[in-house]
Amino acid sequence: MEEQSVPMLNSRPKVLLVDDEEPILNSLRRLLRGQPYEVLLATSGAQALEIMALQPVDLVMSDARMPNMDGATLLAHVRQRYPATMRIMLTGYADPSAIIKAINEGQIHHYISKPWNDDEMLLTLRQALDHQHSERERQRLEQLTRVQNDQLKLLNSTLEKHVAARTAELQQTADMLDLAYEELKHSYVTGTEVFSLLANLRLPSAKQTNRQIIELVRGYCTEHGLDEAASRDLAMAAALYNIGKLSWSDSMMVTPSDLLRHTDRDRYRGYPKQSESLLMTLDPMKDAARLILHHQERWDGSGFPDRLKGKAIPFGSRLLKLAVDFVELQRGLILERQMNSDEALLYLRQYAGRLYDPDLLEDFIKVCTTFLSDITLADPQVKVLTTRELTAGMMLARNLNADNGMLLLNAGKVLNGPLVEKLIAFEAMEGGKYRIFVKVPQDTPELVQAKA
Known part of the structure; x- marks a missing residue:
């Protein structure tokens, strides 16, 4: 099949008229003179095919009865070689076999009988060429769509590669930023602990608390599998829970909170808020600052600053209060008398459900x-x-101190009757109530643990 180049859609259509009778051709040429067509003439089928081999033709209208090659045969050749060319047969007599051949083999668009009606002739040509124009436009748009689709597929493929590469690059950057941020957060934890050690220099070594509170909080986090973020926030809160106390006088710093009065009492109740305010401007410290703000809230709602109650108190704040009070009770920062660790735990247990x-x-x-x-x-x-x-026969498991802190008996001392009577008398004279940690021999009847 030979191919013709597709003419420009805005160029004049070329119409090839084929008839072995020149008067017929001249009549047709005169009819089409005023039409927007370029008219080509051929007096035989062979000449028509030669013309079409040299230039594109939009429409061929051929007489049916011609010597050597009749119209049906010519149009069949045109269909085979130039399928896009419109085909019309002009017949001057009733020849059903020729018409059938033209329809079946040439697949003509139309046939016109001689003598023709000029208006009908012009209408038929215009309709045929309009149909051809529409079909070419459809093919052009389909081809354009295919090209654009191919380009789009190529662009999509390229875009996917660019997106994948860019995504990998961004992921790598994000991973680096995450790593840097994790290192920064770790640096904050380390920094807070260093700063807490510096802040502790305001206190005598016997009154310093932060290091042991940090270790207790970390021990709890490890034992109970708290996630890294929660553990980090608790460690920072433990390191800086008392930063709001740095503006206090030296004497107020070492005075048990139970003995503070009037203005000093108000300043004491304001230190969690002061500590939070100092840390809130540091974004990695915001969660830790919130734990510090509420670490003096109480389980029964009697604490400060917001009188939160029960589980409305953040978990980390509840844990921090236990660690802070446990250590500060041993340092003499809550009650006048310093407790040992066992006594401090008994104190916490005594106030379970009220403070804790x-x-x-x-x-x-x-x-x-x-x-x-x-x-x-x-x-x-x-x-x-x-x-x-x-x-x-009982043996002291811990040192026994009077309420004023005086050492009464050393751990390991075995009690006898007179010594027990002296302890009872001294306790009554002092007006206190001792908790005595003793080791009970295996053959001693089980005793009920004294309740506070």
């Missing part, structure tokens, strides 16, 4: 007995008794 989360308290006590070597509560032989529950 009762469930969290028991978990905290277990952590303390695991991580601190000086706690005897975990020893089943150690009992906490009042003076009147003491009997001869």
